[in-house]
Amino acid sequence: MLDLRKTPPHPLVAASILSADFGRMVEECKDVLGRGADLLHLDVMDGHFVPNLTMGQDMCRALRKHLPGAYLDVHLMVERPGDYVDMFAAAGASHFCFHVEVCKPLLKGGIDAGELVRRIHDKGMAAGLAINPPTPGPGSGNGDQGFMAVIEPLLGELDMVLVMSVNPGRSGQAFIPEVLEKARLLKPLLRPTTRLEIDGGINAQTARPAAAAGVDVMVTASALFGAADRSAVIKALHGSAKAG
Ligand code: DX5
Ligand code: ZN
Numbered sequence: 001m002l003d004l005r006k007t008p009p010h011p012l013v014a015a016s017i018l019s020a021d022f023g024r025m026v027e028e029c030k031d032v033l034g035r036g037a038d039l040l041h042l043d044v045m046d047g048h049f050v051p052n053l054t055m056g057q058d059m060c061r062a063l064r065k066h067l068p069g070a071y072l073d074v075h076l077m078v079e080r081p082g083d084y085v086d087m088f089a090a091a092g093a094s095h096f097c098f099h100v101e102v103c104k105p106l107l108k109g110g111i112d113a114g115e116l117v118r119r120i121h122d123k124g125m126a127a128g129l130a131i132n133p134p135t136p137g138p139g140s141g142n143g144d145q146g147f148m149a150v151i152e153p154l155l156g157e158l159d160m161v162l163v164m165s166v167n168p169g170r171s172g173q174a175f176i177p178e179v180l181e182k183a184r185l186l187k188p189l190l191r192p193t194t195r196l197e198i199d200g201g202i203n204a205q206t207a208r209p210a211a212a213a214g215v216d217v218m219v220t221a222s223a224l225f226g227a228a229d230r231s232a233v234i235k236a237l238h239g240s241a242k243a244g
Contacts, residue, residue, distance in 0.1 A: 001069055001070075001071060001094070002038055002039065002071040004071070004095070004126060004159060004160065004195050004217075005159070005193040006193075007192055007216070008038075008195075008216055010238045010239065010240075010241055010242075011207065011210075011211050011215065011216050011217065011218050011237060011238065011240050011241055012038040012039060012195075012216060012217045012218070012238075013036065013037045013038050013039070013218055013220065013224075013234050013237045013238065014037070014038065014039040014040070014041040014073050014197065014199075014217055014218065014219045014220070015029070015032040015033075015037040015039070015040055015041060015220065015221075015224055015225070016041040016042075016043060016171065016199070016219050016220060016221035016224075017029065017040060017041065017042060017043075017055075017059075017221075017225075018043045018054060018170075018171045018221045019171045019172070019221035019222045019224070019225035019226060020032075020225050021225075025059070025062070025063070026062070026063070026066045026067070028225065029063060029066075029067055029070065030067070031230065032224060032225070032230060032234070033067070033070060035230050035231040035234050036231070036234045036235070036238065037224070037234055038071065038217075039070075039071040039072075039073045039094075039095075039217070040063060040067070040070050040071065040072055040073065041073045041075060041199070041219050041221075042055060042059060042060055042063075042072060042073065042074045042075065042093075043055070043075050043077065043168075043221075044056060044074060044075065044076045044077065044078060044084070045077045045078070045168075045169070046077070046078035046079060046080075048078070048079045049077045049078050049079045049099065049101075049102065049168075050077045050168050050169040051169060052169050052170055056087075057084065057087040057088050057090075057091040057093075058091070060072055060074060060088055060091040060092060060093050061090075061091035061092060063092075064091060064092025064093075065092075071094045071095070072092060072093050072094045072095070073094065073095045073097070073197075073217075073219075074088055074093045074094075074095060074096055074097065075097045075130060075162065075199065075219075076096065076097060076098045076099070077099065077130075077168045077169070078098070078102075079102055080102070080111075081096075081098035081099075081102065081111070081116065082111055082116050082119070085116070085119050085120055085123055085125075086123065088125070089120075089123035089124060089125055093125055094125065094126060095125060095126040095127070095128055095159065095160060096120045096123075096125045096126070096127055096128070097127075097128035097129065097130050097160060097162055098113075098116065098128075098129065098130065099129070099130045099131070099132065100113070100129050100130065100131050100135060100147045100150040100151065101131075101132055101135055103116075103129075103150045104150075105144075105149050105150075106135070106146075106147065106149065106150060113129065113150050113154060114153060114154055114157075117129075117154055117157050117158065118157075121157070126159035126160065127157065127158060127159055127160075128158060128159055128160030128161060128162055128197070129150065129151055129154070129158060129160075129161055129162070130161075130162035130163075130164060130199075131147045131151075131161070131162070131163055131164060131182060132164050132167065132168060133164055133165065133166070133167055133176050133178070133179050134167070135147050137181075137182060137185060138185075147182075151186070152189075155189055155190065155191065155194075156191065158190075158194050159193070159194060159195065160194065160195045160196075160197055160217070161186055161190065161194065161195075161196055161197070162197040162198070162199055162219075163179050163180075163182045163183050163186070163196070163197070163198050163199070163215070164179065164198075164199055164200055165177075165179045165180075165198050165199060165200040165201055165202065165206075165210070166199075166200030166201050167200075168200075171221035171222045172221070172222040173200060173201055174201050175200065175201030175202065175203075175206040176200070176201070177206075177209065179198075180209055180210065180213040183196060183198065183210065183213035183214055183215055184213050184214065186214075187213065187214030188214075195216055195217050196214055196215050196216055196217065197215065197216075197217035197218075197219060198210045198215045198217070198218060198219065199219035200219070202218045202219060202220045202223060202237070203220065203223035203233070204223075204233060204236035204237065204240070207236065207237045207240035208240050210240070211240040211241035212241075218237045218240065220233065220237065
């Protein structure tokens with residue numbers, strides 16, 4: 001199994017199965033892993049945090065059963081991530097990533113992110129926090145810390161920070177370049193063992209500025225599963241940090 005605590009020699013590719021053929025899911029996953037994808041990215045949506053419904057812990061369990069060595073990167077776009085920690089741990093998830101927008105102090109009465117990170121770790125999973133494009137950071141004029149109020153106290157504990165480069169909800173949207181400002185801000189603050197992931201609109205072109213901003217895990221759904229040559233896409237993303 002991939003060790004995400006090690007700084008990778010090149011940006012890693014997380015294949016988001018939302019754009020795979022759901023009727024042939026295991027074959028699709030074997031195909032992209034065989035071509036060099038490093039992680040499988042599972043987008044869980046609850047119909048509340050975002051309007052869409054996608055997949056749940058049973059998909060995770062099925063992939064773990066058929067792909068015992070795969071790194072299963074679970075991205076929860078849900079209002080109550082704490083309700084699903086035990087389920088995804090039992091279903092074999094490797095990484096459990098939830099959103100800062102459902103946490104205190106960004107959300108009044110929201111969840112305690114530190115407490116949830118510790119529960120995730122106690123269950124043997126890596127823990128990550130995701131940030132939506134419109135969520136402000138420090139210095140955005142309102143005098144507060146924005147997403148940093150959630151992330152900063154946890155910098156010593158997080159295994160991954162995920163910068164969303166589309167508004168979450170579906171695959172196939174255009175990359176929002178302004179979010180790279182968040183990546184540039186976060187990168188120097190992260191431990192060498194904490195990965196910086198980007199998700200949304202990533203392809204051979206958009207991966208380059210993302211890599212330059214310090215991103216080391218590239219999520220891709222439509223650009224990978226929709227490509228005529230999937231190997232070429234993976235190769236381009238692996239090479240996205242190279243100059244030229
Ligand atoms: C969006 C999801 C993404 C999505 C990416 O809400 O979190 O993981 O599948 O899709 P593309 O790569 O097509 O933008
Ligand atoms: Zn995602």
